[in-house]
Amino acid sequence: MTRKPSTRQLIDWDRRYLWHPFTQMQEWEQEEPLIIERGKGSYLIDTEGKKYLDGTSSIWVNLHGHRHPVLDRALKKQLDKIAHATFLGLSNPPAIELARELIRIAPHGLSRVFYSDNGSTAVEIALKMAVQYWQQRRPEAGPKNTFLHLKLAYHGDTIGAVSVGNIDLFHSRFKPLLFSTLEAEPPYCYRCPLSLTYPSCRMACIDPIEQILKNHHRELAGFIIEPLMQAAAGMIPQPAGYLKRIRELCTKYDVLLIVDEVATGFGRTGRMFACEHEGVTPDLMAISKGLTGGYMPLAATLTTDELYRGFLGTYDEFKTFFHGHSFTGNPLGCSVALANLQVFRREKTLSRLSSKIKMLTQWLSPMAELPNVGDIRQRGFMAGIELVKEKKTKEPYPLSAKTGHRMALIARRKRLILRPIGNVLVLMPPLSTSIEELKKMVEILKESVETLHND
Numbered sequence: 001m002t003r004k005p006s007t008r009q010l011i012d013w014d015r016r017y018l019w020h021p022f023t024q025m026q027e028w029e030q031e032e033p034l035i036i037e038r039g040k041g042s043y044l045i046d047t048e049g050k051k052y053l054d055g056t057s058s059i060w061v062n063l064h065g066h067r068h069p070v071l072d073r074a075l076k077k078q079l080d081k082i083a084h085a086t087f088l089g090l091s092n093p094p095a096i097e098l099a100r101e102l103i104r105i106a107p108h109g110l111s112r113v114f115y116s117d118n119g120s121t122a123v124e125i126a127l128k129m130a131v132q133y134w135q136q137r138r139p140e141a142g143p144k145n146t147f148l149h150l151k152l153a154y155h156g157d158t159i160g161a162v163s164v165g166n167i168d169l170f171h172s173r174f175k176p177l178l179f180s181t182l183e184a185e186p187p188y189c190y191r192c193p194l195s196l197t198y199p200s201c202r203m204a205c206i207d208p209i210e211q212i213l214k215n216h217h218r219e220l221a222g223f224i225i226e227p228l229m230q231a232a233a234g235m236i237p238q239p240a241g242y243l244k245r246i247r248e249l250c251t252k253y254d255v256l257l258i259v260d261e262v263a264t265g266f267g268r269t270g271r272m273f274a275c276e277h278e279g280v281t282p283d284l285m286a287i288s289k290g291l292t293g294g295y296m297p298l299a300a301t302l303t304t305d306e307l308y309r310g311f312l313g314t315y316d317e318f319k320t321f322f323h324g325h326s327f328t329g330n331p332l333g334c335s336v337a338l339a340n341l342q343v344f345r346r347e348k349t350l351s352r353l354s355s356k357i358k359m360l361t362q363w364l365s366p367m368a369e370l371p372n373v374g375d376i377r378q379r380g381f382m383a384g385i386e387l388v389k390e391k392k393t394k395e396p397y398p399l400s401a402k403t404g405h406r407m408a409l410i411a412r413r414k415r416l417i418l419r420p421i422g423n424v425l426v427l428m429p430p431l432s433t434s435i436e437e438l439k440k441m442v443e444i445l446k447e448s449v450e451t452l453h454n455d
């Protein structure tokens with residue numbers, strides 16, 4: 001029998017063999033990595049048995065807590081049948097049932113599900129579908145091959161997703177590989193690009209978007225946007241009515257609306273999908289993160305009958321969507337996703353969430369008084385606290401100060417896991433987080449930020 005490696009041994013091997021995502025490994029090699037061995041509810045437990053509150057929902061994926069019995073059971077049950085069989089030329093029961101369920105809960109009008117295995121691929125698929133749709137279904141509309149997106153957008157890390165993204169720190173290096181796109185200013189009210197104030201601005205930032213659509217709709221295949229909240233941009237929420245206006249404009253100018261619900265989907269904003277807040281149906285919708293309750297890598301791109309029918313024809317018309325992955329429609333992922341939706345119904349997750357969302361707002365708001373808190377932004381169970389060096393001028397901390405990262409290390413010592421985005425501290429608790437746990441998370445967050453004042 002092989003002996004279980006000690007924490008020391010694991011840390012050593014981690015440093016020796018691994019390369020972590022979004023991580024400067026030179027620093028990683030000097031820090032003490034936390035090695036998570038187990039989880040339970042809102043807690044992560046390391047190899048030494050220490051418990052930490054999961055303030056990021058394991059990077060925005062976990063919904064009902066770790067080791068939820070219904071999800072655990074669904075996975076084990078599926079394992080007794082089969083782990084994987086290809087979806088190319090074959091089908092499987094969980095994938096079929098899940099597609100039916102997804103269409104039942106998705107914004108009205110979405111009627112088809114195309115599976116993949118992560119948020120980036122779900123976005124890539126939406127982009128490719130949009131381009132091919134225009135070529136086949138509406139060739140008279142002309143070559144519509146480009147996309148409009150917001151500045152600071154993040155839609156994933158693969159090349160197509162990066163092309164429609166705009167976070168310089170992550171993306172600028174890859175410019176030579178990217179296709180060209182059109183960009184519009186986001187409704188970043190705290191640092192309004194038009195120097196206006198909401199609501200008296202009456203969302204004037206939409207006017208330039210309409211201009212772009214007016215001037216370029218002939219070449220635009222689609223407008224891709226995260227509905228309600230640009231999450232990885234640093235939690236930039238959209239004012240009420242914004243998404244609805246975007247939908248109207250896309251319809252008016254004959255441009256497909258692609259919503260990236262990878263972060264916002266599955267209850268994060270307080271509704272099953274963020275689009276519901278605005279009564280919007282997109283032409284394409286990408287989902288992933290919460291789809292399996294944070295258990296397995298699975299994603300899907302949902303679309304309309306109109307778009308789907310653009311791909312129908314005889315074989316030799318070659319209108320097929322030539323795209324697929326080894327693990328498309330993976331039965332383990334699909335069965336745990338079905339269980340995820342079952343838990344939503346059984347535990348009335350969404351209705352129980354609404355009071356917790358209000359508590360979160362109430363507990364976060366006093367933080368606005370802290371000298372280095374510039375802005376607090378929240379939609380449902382996603383919150384961002386923007387830290388500033390100088391409150392009056394909104395002067396940001398330089399990235400090199402690693403302020404967010406330092407706050408996360410302080411929070412970690414107090415047993416809360418955070419993953420900031422630059423100077424924005426992000427709190428994204430599992431939807432199942434109890435009132436007490438939520439309160440504790442906010443307390444630790446506040447205590448951590450308070451240390452800044454003493455710098």
Ligand SMILES: *Cc1c(COP(=O)(O)O)cnc(C)c1O
Pocket residue numbers: 117118119120121123154155156157226231232260261262263264288289
């Ligand atoms: C995380 C995320 C993605 C990318 O998903 P991955 O599974 O990490 O590839 C895309 N869009 C949004 C909005 C995301 O939050």
